[in-house]
Each structure stands twice: as C-alpha cells, then as structure tokens.
Amino acid sequence: MISIRRRISAWMLPGLAAVWLVGGVVVYRTHRSATFAAIDSENMVFIRMIRMNQRSQSRGPGPGRGRGNRERAPASLLSEEGVFYQVWDLDGKLLAKSKHLAEFDLPLPEAKGEAIDRQTLVLPSQLRLRTVGMTFGAGHFNDADPESGRPAHAGGSGGGPMAVIIVVARDLSDADARLKTTLFGITGTGLVIIAGMAFLLRMALRNSLRPLDDLAAAVSNVDPSSLDARFSTGKEPLELTPVVFHLDSLMERVEKGFLRERRFGADLAHELRTPIAEMRTKLDLAAKWPEERNEEFFIATREINMRMHRVVDTMLELAHLENSDGSSPVESVLLAPLVAETWALLRERAEARQLKTEIHCPDDATVRGKFELWKHILANLFSNAVDYTSVGGSIHFDLCEDGIALCNTVDGLSTGDVGQMFERFWRADGSRSDSNHSGLGLSLVQACAHDMGFHATASLKKHEDGEQFVICVRRKTGK
Amino acid sequence: MKLLIVEDSKHLREDLAKALRHSGHVVDVAEDGEEGLWMAKESPYDTVVLDIMMPKMDGLTVLSEMRRAGIQSPVLLLTARNTVDDRVQGLRKGADDYLGKPFDLAEFLARVDALCRRGHGQHSPVITAGDLELNTNSKEASRSGKPLDLTAREYALLSLLMLEPGKVLSRMQIEERLYDESGSRMSNVIDSTVYHLRNKLGPDGSEIICTRRGQGYFFQIPAL
The missing domain is CATH 1.10.10.10 (Winged helix-like DNA-binding domain superfamily/Winged helix DNA-binding domain)
Structure with missing residues (x-):
C-alpha cells in the first residue's frame, strides 16, 4: 500500500543526503585546495629564503652588503622540522639538501623551463609531502614572484647567483589531520542534520496528516444510524477541503438514498401488510363472534381482496415493464377515443367532487407508442387528477410538444412531494389511508413512458385558482 | 376498560373496536394521529392502541406528545413496520408493547388485556x-x-x-x-x-x- 508518509520520507531524506554530500564534497575540496595553496605559498617563501641564502653566499660579506645580510634567511628556518629542500644546478648536480631527507631525493620538477612545479608525494616511510619546485636563472633574484610563481630569467650580467633548481617539500601530516577533521566534521554534521531532519519530517508529517487521520476515523465511524454525519468542520486544511466537500456531498446522496430505501420499505410493508392484517382480523372476528358474519363482512372482505389484487397486478406490470427492452413495435395511437373512454369511467366521480374539466384533444391527434401503455398512463393520470384535485377545483388536459399534459389544482402539495412522486408506494401524507390508491400509479406511468421512449415529469406552478400540479409525458430528447 | 384505537385503516379500526367491545371493553376510535392525540388528552384510557404510519401525525409523534403531556396510559404500537429497529424505536419512545401486522386477533386481545392489567398494577389475570x-x-x-x-x-x-x-x-x-x-x-x-x-x-x-x-x-x- 502506498503511504504518503513513506513517499515523502523516501524523497526527502535521500534527497537531503545527496545535497549534503555534494555540498560536503565542494566544501571539503575547497578547504583542501586552500590548505594546499597555503602550504604551496609557505613552500614558495621557503624557496625564496633558500635563494636568498644562495645569493648571499655567492656575494660574500663586505661593505654595502647590508641588504644581503638583512635578506638572508636564518639557518634555523632552513632546518625547520617537517620542511625539506633540495637544490640542483641546471645540469642536475646536487648543490644542497636537507639533512632529514637522508638518502631520499626529492623529485626534479617535471615542468620544463621556468614554470613552478607542484606535486604531492609519499616517502618510503609513508610520509606524505607537498613539493614545490622552481628553476632560477643566473644573476636574478627578486624577480621571482612567489605569488604568481613566475621565476626570474636566466642570463644577465655576471657576478649574480648561479642558475639553480630548488625543490621544497613540506610534511602534510598536520594538513592531512586538519583535512581529516574537516571531513569528519562535514560527515558528522551531515548525519546529525539528516537525523534531525528525519525527526522533524516525521513530526511535521504526523501533525500535517493528523486531519487526514481524523477524517479517516470520522468516516470509519459512519454506520446506518449516523448517515446524517458530515465531515466539514471549517478547520480542515486547504488540501483536504475538496475531499471533505465531496465526502459530504456523497454522504448527502447516501443519506437520501438510504432514507428513500427506508421509506420504500416502510411504504411497501404498509401497503402489503395492512390489507393482510385487515383480512385476517376480519376472519378472526367472524370466526370468534359469528354475528359478525353479515353482508358487510363479505363486502368488506371482497373489497380488501380487490385492493390486494390491484397492488399485485400493478407490481407485476411494473416488473414486466422494467424487464422489457422496449423493442416491441410501436404504432400511431389515436388519442381522442382513448381519452374519451378513460374520462367516461371517471366523469361521475369528477362531478361528485364538482370538478371543472377542460379536455382539449383534437379528433385526429395521435401519439407514437403502444395502445395498452397509453391506456395505463391516461387511466392513472386521470384517476389521480379526479381523486386529488381539491373539491371544486379544475382539471385541464391538453396536447403538448411531443406528448400530453394534465394540470389540476391541488392543496397541500409541496415541491418536495413533487420530487418523490414517481417513487414506488409514495403517497402524500393525507392519502395514506386511501384504499383506492396504493402509491404505484405514477411509478407505472413513468415505467410505461420509458418503455415507449417517453419521460414523465411533474411540477407545481402558481395558478389563479391556487397551486396547480402539472404532469407531462413527453418524448425523450434525442430518441 | 376504556381503550382508544388510533388506526388509519378503516377496516382494521372498526374490526378491532368490534372485537374489543365483544370482549367487554369500551372503545373509542380515531382515524389519524392528530385526532388520536386530541382524544388521548381529553379522556383517560386504560390502553391506547396506536398505528405508526398515519396521516397528519405519525404514531411515534403521537406517542412522544402523549408522554410529554404526562399521559401515562399503556400504549400498544400496531404497525406494518416490523423490523427490530422500528420495534426498538417505538419502545424507546415510551410504548409498552409492540405488535406487527398482520397479527392474530386473540394475541392482540390478550396483549391489550395484559396492558390494561399492568396499567393498574395487576399482573395476574x-x-x-x-x-x-x-x-x-x-x-x-x-x-x-x-x-x-x-x-x-x-x-x-x-x-x-x-x-x-x-x-x-x-x-x-x-x-x-x-x-x-x-x-x-x-x-x-x-x-x-x-x-x-x-x-x-x-x-x-x-x-x-x-x-x-x-x-x-x-x-x-x-x-x-
């Protein structure tokens, strides 16, 4: 499993180590170069002193030699411990040499001519030396620049010091020790910093990812009894805000779906169990008290039976339509006679409720689909309209673009009710005990419409007589 | 005993009332939650039989309102919602018994009798x-x-x-x-x-x- 903590740590710590390594190498090498440069510089000073000694020896003591006396290097310096020198003439004849070198000879400069030669070498005794070699021409002295390393030119008037090759070497033990200390320092500091960074990174990740852990804990606590839980606290980090927002949206949808399922279960239980309970109670009553076996008992029993029959038939019809692929042939259905036939069955009920009715359906009006399904649709829509229109209200039927529309005035219906109308077994509160309807009518209308490539929609709108409920069955766009 | 039946199903309401009257009880009926609550507040009943899914006011709300009003009459919930959650919810709201639809009439009458007895501190029949x-x-x-x-x-x-x-x-x-x-x-x-x-x-x-x-x-x- 991918872990954000591990992924960040896996990038950060090796990355930091690499940066530290490169930095350390640069620092070490710079320091080493500076150390060697300082040693080379000291060696050059030493070479100059040797050259001064050589010059003073070639001139000898006398009046006017004050400058020479002043520039002569003290012998103690030339015998300084850890510093070695060797002097040759240009023919390679050894002129002078440090006693400490014993039998070992310093290497002649590899660089030809007057260039300064720098080398690092190891004595047989494992002593590491840094050498600087330089060739001096005859008669010149001061023009050897130790800083630039440019030697004096040979030749010139006689009487000057002879041309020589001087090599000075210096023991690197101290410098190596200092460099080693520097290396250990860089390495140690790097390790401490990386360890510190690892700790800080861990703490930072723990603190930064805590809201994620909290969110995970909150999500894991959600169960069917706490679907109203929401995760937004207003304090979550910016990065988590979209996640929390989408989780809350998801929870809202889940809660709505769960409530819909629960409502459906309760409605289904009510619609199916109540008539069974009615029938059973009626039979138990008649069995225990024979005087209850009267005409009313038989009429009521038949009525309950018929209601159960209607519910079962509608559910089977719905199941059939759901499994239909809609491929059965459609025809052009003449609407006028179908509407007239349907309305004829309901006219009496409508008149009893003093409903005003307007039906606009031209004789030649047709609609594509299946005759039986349109019959179901019209029967359910008109039946609902007659039963649920407020007393003395109005019903208006008309054709609309690619379908039909039925409007009726209603009382006590909310927009929320309209949104749930096509759910199975849904009934407005006031009609729960109505035994003429089971709450499946509009589900059946929708299923019939879908099977023919139509779609039923419901809405509420303001009307001069009050609220008006509008239901349209239209051909689906693009089909 | 005087009983109140609050049930939206006309057949069930009338038949239960008949059975209880045959059993020697005095029975009032209400067809929705609002009417049931009003009657429960107006008159003392030895037991109230209450459906849950009803128009105007559901049975659980009626029950809560009854208890809030200090009405201590035993309540038998009678409903098609018969899951454990529904039963637990009903009992926690203050119901004394719960009977799921459909039910045996004899069991219903026995439960009503038991509730009436318990309401008067009498445990034996x-x-x-x-x-x-x-x-x-x-x-x-x-x-x-x-x-x-x-x-x-x-x-x-x-x-x-x-x-x-x-x-x-x-x-x-x-x-x-x-x-x-x-x-x-x-x-x-x-x-x-x-x-x-x-x-x-x-x-x-x-x-x-x-x-x-x-x-x-x-x-x-x-x-x-």
Whole structure:
C-alpha cells in the first residue's frame, strides 16, 4: 500500500543526503585546495629564503652588503622540522639538501623551463609531502614572484647567483589531520542534520496528516444510524477541503438514498401488510363472534381482496415493464377515443367532487407508442387528477410538444412531494389511508413512458385558482 | 376498560373496536394521529392502541406528545413496520408493547388485556378481593366459587372498582370509563347498574359497592 508518509520520507531524506554530500564534497575540496595553496605559498617563501641564502653566499660579506645580510634567511628556518629542500644546478648536480631527507631525493620538477612545479608525494616511510619546485636563472633574484610563481630569467650580467633548481617539500601530516577533521566534521554534521531532519519530517508529517487521520476515523465511524454525519468542520486544511466537500456531498446522496430505501420499505410493508392484517382480523372476528358474519363482512372482505389484487397486478406490470427492452413495435395511437373512454369511467366521480374539466384533444391527434401503455398512463393520470384535485377545483388536459399534459389544482402539495412522486408506494401524507390508491400509479406511468421512449415529469406552478400540479409525458430528447 | 384505537385503516379500526367491545371493553376510535392525540388528552384510557404510519401525525409523534403531556396510559404500537429497529424505536419512545401486522386477533386481545392489567398494577389475570374473584381473561366473576351472572356493563363496572379498591369514583369518572364517545348516556344509568350489581353480589352488595354521598362509589373488599 502506498503511504504518503513513506513517499515523502523516501524523497526527502535521500534527497537531503545527496545535497549534503555534494555540498560536503565542494566544501571539503575547497578547504583542501586552500590548505594546499597555503602550504604551496609557505613552500614558495621557503624557496625564496633558500635563494636568498644562495645569493648571499655567492656575494660574500663586505661593505654595502647590508641588504644581503638583512635578506638572508636564518639557518634555523632552513632546518625547520617537517620542511625539506633540495637544490640542483641546471645540469642536475646536487648543490644542497636537507639533512632529514637522508638518502631520499626529492623529485626534479617535471615542468620544463621556468614554470613552478607542484606535486604531492609519499616517502618510503609513508610520509606524505607537498613539493614545490622552481628553476632560477643566473644573476636574478627578486624577480621571482612567489605569488604568481613566475621565476626570474636566466642570463644577465655576471657576478649574480648561479642558475639553480630548488625543490621544497613540506610534511602534510598536520594538513592531512586538519583535512581529516574537516571531513569528519562535514560527515558528522551531515548525519546529525539528516537525523534531525528525519525527526522533524516525521513530526511535521504526523501533525500535517493528523486531519487526514481524523477524517479517516470520522468516516470509519459512519454506520446506518449516523448517515446524517458530515465531515466539514471549517478547520480542515486547504488540501483536504475538496475531499471533505465531496465526502459530504456523497454522504448527502447516501443519506437520501438510504432514507428513500427506508421509506420504500416502510411504504411497501404498509401497503402489503395492512390489507393482510385487515383480512385476517376480519376472519378472526367472524370466526370468534359469528354475528359478525353479515353482508358487510363479505363486502368488506371482497373489497380488501380487490385492493390486494390491484397492488399485485400493478407490481407485476411494473416488473414486466422494467424487464422489457422496449423493442416491441410501436404504432400511431389515436388519442381522442382513448381519452374519451378513460374520462367516461371517471366523469361521475369528477362531478361528485364538482370538478371543472377542460379536455382539449383534437379528433385526429395521435401519439407514437403502444395502445395498452397509453391506456395505463391516461387511466392513472386521470384517476389521480379526479381523486386529488381539491373539491371544486379544475382539471385541464391538453396536447403538448411531443406528448400530453394534465394540470389540476391541488392543496397541500409541496415541491418536495413533487420530487418523490414517481417513487414506488409514495403517497402524500393525507392519502395514506386511501384504499383506492396504493402509491404505484405514477411509478407505472413513468415505467410505461420509458418503455415507449417517453419521460414523465411533474411540477407545481402558481395558478389563479391556487397551486396547480402539472404532469407531462413527453418524448425523450434525442430518441 | 376504556381503550382508544388510533388506526388509519378503516377496516382494521372498526374490526378491532368490534372485537374489543365483544370482549367487554369500551372503545373509542380515531382515524389519524392528530385526532388520536386530541382524544388521548381529553379522556383517560386504560390502553391506547396506536398505528405508526398515519396521516397528519405519525404514531411515534403521537406517542412522544402523549408522554410529554404526562399521559401515562399503556400504549400498544400496531404497525406494518416490523423490523427490530422500528420495534426498538417505538419502545424507546415510551410504548409498552409492540405488535406487527398482520397479527392474530386473540394475541392482540390478550396483549391489550395484559396492558390494561399492568396499567393498574395487576399482573395476574384473576383479580381476587375476599371471596370475590374476577377473571379478566374469561370476563367472568364469581363469589365463594359461585359464578355471578353479570352483564357486560356490570362486569366492566365491577372490574373498574375492583382494580382500585377504596378509591372513590364519581359518576362522571365512571361514565367516562364505561362509555365510549358515541355511546348514549342516560342520567341514571350508573346508579341503575350499581343497583343491579349490588343485588347480584348478594345481601351484602351495598357493603361491597359503597356509596359516599355527594362524591360517588367505591369498592370495599368483602370479609371472608
């Protein structure tokens, strides 16, 4: 499993180590170069002193030699411990040499001519030396620049010091020790910093990812009894805000779906169990008290039976339509006679409720689909309209673009009710005990419409007589 | 016992009321939650039978409102919603029993009787006071082992008084408990019933069903 903590740590710590390594190498090498440069510089000073000694020896003591006396290097310096020198003439004849070198000879400069030669070498005794070699021409002295390393030119008037090759070497033990200390320092500091960074990174990740852990804990606590839980606290980090927002949206949808399922279960239980309970109670009553076996008992029993029959038939019809692929042939259905036939069955009920009715359906009006399904649709829509229109209200039927529309005035219906109308077994509160309807009518209308490539929609709108409920069955766009 | 049935199904409401009346109870009915709550607040009932899914106000809300109003009548929830969650929710809201639809009528009647008894602190179906016995299951009364031939009204009055011995009940209170909302009440019907009941109890009938002048009647346990 991918872990954000591990992924960040896996990038950060090796990355930091690499940066530290490169930095350390640069620092070490710079320091080493500076150390060697300082040693080379000291060696050059030493070479100059040797050259001064050589010059003073070639001139000898006398009046006017004050400058020479002043520039002569003290012998103690030339015998300084850890510093070695060797002097040759240009023919390679050894002129002078440090006693400490014993039998070992310093290497002649590899660089030809007057260039300064720098080398690092190891004595047989494992002593590491840094050498600087330089060739001096005859008669010149001061023009050897130790800083630039440019030697004096040979030749010139006689009487000057002879041309020589001087090599000075210096023991690197101290410098190596200092460099080693520097290396250990860089390495140690790097390790401490990386360890510190690892700790800080861990703490930072723990603190930064805590809201994620909290969110995970909150999500894991959600169960069917706490679907109203929401995760937004207003304090979550910016990065988590979209996640929390989408989780809350998801929870809202889940809660709505769960409530819909629960409502459906309760409605289904009510619609199916109540008539069974009615029938059973009626039979138990008649069995225990024979005087209850009267005409009313038989009429009521038949009525309950018929209601159960209607519910079962509608559910089977719905199941059939759901499994239909809609491929059965459609025809052009003449609407006028179908509407007239349907309305004829309901006219009496409508008149009893003093409903005003307007039906606009031209004789030649047709609609594509299946005759039986349109019959179901019209029967359910008109039946609902007659039963649920407020007393003395109005019903208006008309054709609309690619379908039909039925409007009726209603009382006590909310927009929320309209949104749930096509759910199975849904009934407005006031009609729960109505035994003429089971709450499946509009589900059946929708299923019939879908099977023919139509779609039923419901809405509420303001009307001069009050609220008006509008239901349209239209051909689906693009089909 | 006086009972209230709050049920939106007309058939069920009427049939349950008939069965309870056959069993000697006095029954009022309401067809939605609002009406049921109003009736429960208006009159004392020995048991309320309450459906959950009803128009206007659901049964659980009615139950909560009843308990909030201090009505302690035992409540039997009667509903098609029969899951464990529904039962637990109903009982936690203050119901005393729960019966899922469909149900056996005999079981329903037995549960209602049990709730009525428990409402009066009586756990046994047989109420005994001295040599007088009242069987709430068979709706029969006997004295010294000899059955008493009581009408439904006389049985109801005797059981009402026996459940609260020593407590004076006014004529108005007795009427409320013995007659439903639709029943016709004659002015002397209680006095007449008391008269007949005393006679059937024996020569000491007036010492068992006692009169407190200006206040009403009360039950006194007969000596053995």
